[in-house]
Amino acid sequence: MSEASGEVMKLFFPGIGAALLACSGSVLGQPPPSCQLVFDPGDPRLYQIIETRKLVNFADYDGLEIRHIQVVVLQIFNENDPAENNWLYRTVNYLHIDTRHRAIEKQLIVHPQTALDARVVQENERLLRDNPYLADAMIVPHQICGGQIDLLVVVRDIWTLIPTVSFARTGGENRSEVGISDNNILGTGRRASIEYNRNADRTGISIKYRNSELFGNHTRLRVTYQDNSDGELKSVDLARPFYQLDSSWSAGASVHDETRLEDIESGQQTINRFRHDIHQYEVFNGWSAGLIDNRVHRWSLGVTDQEDDFSVVDPASPPPPDDRRLLYPWLAFESIEDRYWTTTNISQIFRHEDILLGTRWAVRAGYADEDFGSTENAAIFNFSNLYTNSFGEHHLFQASASTDGRVNTSTGNLASSFFNLRFTYFHFLDEDDRLFANLRLAAAKNINQDEQLTSGGDENLRGYPDDTQRGNRRWLLTVERRYYLDLHLFRLFRFGAALYLDAGRTWDTETADAPSARTLANAGLGLRINPSKARSEKVLHIDIAAPLVDRSDIDSYQLLITGKSEF
Numbered sequence: 001m002s003e004a005s006g007e008v009m010k011l012f013f014p015g016i017g018a019a020l021l022a023c024s025g026s027v028l029g030q031p032p033p034s035c036q037l038v039f040d041p042g043d044p045r046l047y048q049i050i051e052t053r054k055l056v057n058f059a060d061y062d063g064l065e066i067r068h069i070q071v072v073v074l075q076i077f078n079e080n081d082p083a084e085n086n087w088l089y090r091t092v093n094y095l096h097i098d099t100r101h102r103a104i105e106k107q108l109i110v111h112p113q114t115a116l117d118a119r120v121v122q123e124n125e126r127l128l129r130d131n132p133y134l135a136d137a138m139i140v141p142h143q144i145c146g147g148q149i150d151l152l153v154v155v156r157d158i159w160t161l162i163p164t165v166s167f168a169r170t171g172g173e174n175r176s177e178v179g180i181s182d183n184n185i186l187g188t189g190r191r192a193s194i195e196y197n198r199n200a201d202r203t204g205i206s207i208k209y210r211n212s213e214l215f216g217n218h219t220r221l222r223v224t225y226q227d228n229s230d231g232e233l234k235s236v237d238l239a240r241p242f243y244q245l246d247s248s249w250s251a252g253a254s255v256h257d258e259t260r261l262e263d264i265e266s267g268q269q270t271i272n273r274f275r276h277d278i279h280q281y282e283v284f285n286g287w288s289a290g291l292i293d294n295r296v297h298r299w300s301l302g303v304t305d306q307e308d309d310f311s312v313v314d315p316a317s318p319p320p321p322d323d324r325r326l327l328y329p330w331l332a333f334e335s336i337e338d339r340y341w342t343t344t345n346i347s348q349i350f351r352h353e354d355i356l357l358g359t360r361w362a363v364r365a366g367y368a369d370e371d372f373g374s375t376e377n378a379a380i381f382n383f384s385n386l387y388t389n390s391f392g393e394h395h396l397f398q399a400s401a402s403t404d405g406r407v408n409t410s411t412g413n414l415a416s417s418f419f420n421l422r423f424t425y426f427h428f429l430d431e432d433d434r435l436f437a438n439l440r441l442a443a444a445k446n447i448n449q450d451e452q453l454t455s456g457g458d459e460n461l462r463g464y465p466d467d468t469q470r471g472n473r474r475w476l477l478t479v480e481r482r483y484y485l486d487l488h489l490f491r492l493f494r495f496g497a498a499l500y501l502d503a504g505r506t507w508d509t510e511t512a513d514a515p516s517a518r519t520l521a522n523a524g525l526g527l528r529i530n531p532s533k534a535r536s537e538k539v540l541h542i543d544i545a546a547p548l549v550d551r552s553d554i555d556s557y558q559l560l561i562t563g564k565s566e567f
Contacts, residue, residue, distance in 0.1 A: 076533050136351060179194050333364075502523075
């Protein structure tokens with residue numbers, strides 16, 4: 001509407017004319033005179049998500065009525081940045097299918113015509129950042145109009161259609177894969193992949209499909225099929241989880257069928273091999289009163305039917321474990337404290353990270369009875385507790401404890417039972433320099449060979465081959481100096497580095513004549529590469545680790561190339 005037309009309307013219809021003129025200013029992108037513009041959808045600062053989000057304190061807007069919410073999907077490359085404005089990056093932006101606004105809107109737990117709650121805004125940001133097809137996400141105020149507020153939900157896309165050609169070496173063994181995956185099919189947020197994998201144990205084709213918004217109400221569908229040289233895997237998981245802290249219910253069902261060969265190795269020698277068939281079915285329903293006094297309590301009730309069948313492959317090998325079936329109802333309880341810290345440079349490189357502070361614990365208990373088809377009378381238990389806290393600006397401490405297994409109620413003996421303790425500490429020397437320490441303690445009781453604890457490889461004792469030690473007791477200590485480099489190569493890759501020392505021991509107290517095990521240690525250095533425009537949740541690890549103990553029968557160093565979700 002032109003100013004002249006507005007004046008005519010004001011002349012003949014003063015009230016309507018004034019209203020239309022005010023609306024026209026909003027439609028044309030100019031805030032009405034009574035509104036205060038905070039961030040415009042085209043503001044170049046939106047691309048600087050970490051720095052821009054620090055400028056906003058939503059506690060200042062608590063209680064304002066949310067009038068309107070607008071989704072802003074930022075392109076992969078910022079064409080307003082001279083370093084990203086070239087023909088190649090513009091072509092990538094042109095070919096890329098942007099995330100659909102509807103895919104983001106379905107994940108919003110802030111809504112128009114409700115009072116703004118800073119806690120809910122922050123939780124919604126965390127939910128959006130969980131998406132693997134987004135580089136980052138934030139919510140900022142668009143404009144303030146009296147007692148009302150308009151919001152911008154800002155997300156930045158990454159390139160998600162990825163041809164996979166990868167090679168990894170860890171623990172003296174090679175792994176490779178080739179395929180293609182898309183974490184954001186046609187901008188819908190759905191995920192699919194097909195890959196050919198090869199490692200020391202098997203080769204196979206894997207097909208996966210994921211949909212986190214199947215019916216638009218946060219229902220999740222996960223389908224996996226693998227056709228491997230030693231068997232196959234079929235898995236379907238359909239669930240409506242507790243999507244947000246204030247969710248009142250959840251429900252789901254899953255089916256898992258798998259056949260595989262179990263190669264039991266110790267010290268680079270195969271000591272047993274047998275076939276393992278797994279059939280597991282589960283249904284559950286959960287309920288909760290939601291968030292009360294900054295804590296959530298959740299209950300779940302379900303039924304699980306798991307059958308493990310073992311068969312001989314080589315008659316000369318030791319006998320496999322006994323077949324077992326556990327069919328049991330179970331009751332679970334979970335408690336979560338609503339206290340989060342959002343920071344950067346811990347598990348990722350220059351990305352928002354949401355760390356749960358306080359305590360989170362869960363317990364689950366069930367009972368299997370021979371009269372209902374189980375192979376034994378057993379009480380099945382699972383417990384986990386996580387405590388995280390920050391001390392000042394330079395210290396973060398985390399402690400966790402967990403146990404799971406079962407008690408044969410006929411004999412009173414534990415079976416397939418595990419007990420774990422973990423302590424993690426970060427010392428923030430500055431924004432780009434961290435000291436990291438991690439101590440893990442584990443013990444197990446009456447476990448099968450395929451359940452034994454091991455050490456060696458990329459997860460622990462990186463200077464030694466996979467399964468160098470095996471048993472039912474283990475301790476592992478890692479100390480690292482981590483550097484987060486302020487280097488953004490070609491605006492495509494971010495880098496980090498680590499110097500580390502690993503030490504630990506795994507030994508067997510249950511097997512007769514088990515070989516003795518001494519404490520092992522290694523030193524190493526590693527390069528970390530974090531893509532910023534594709535698969536930004538993945539960190540490539542390139543490590544060289546040298547053993548310091550028992551070096552005679554292994555290589556003088558181990559080269560490890562792996563992809564992980566953390567630094």
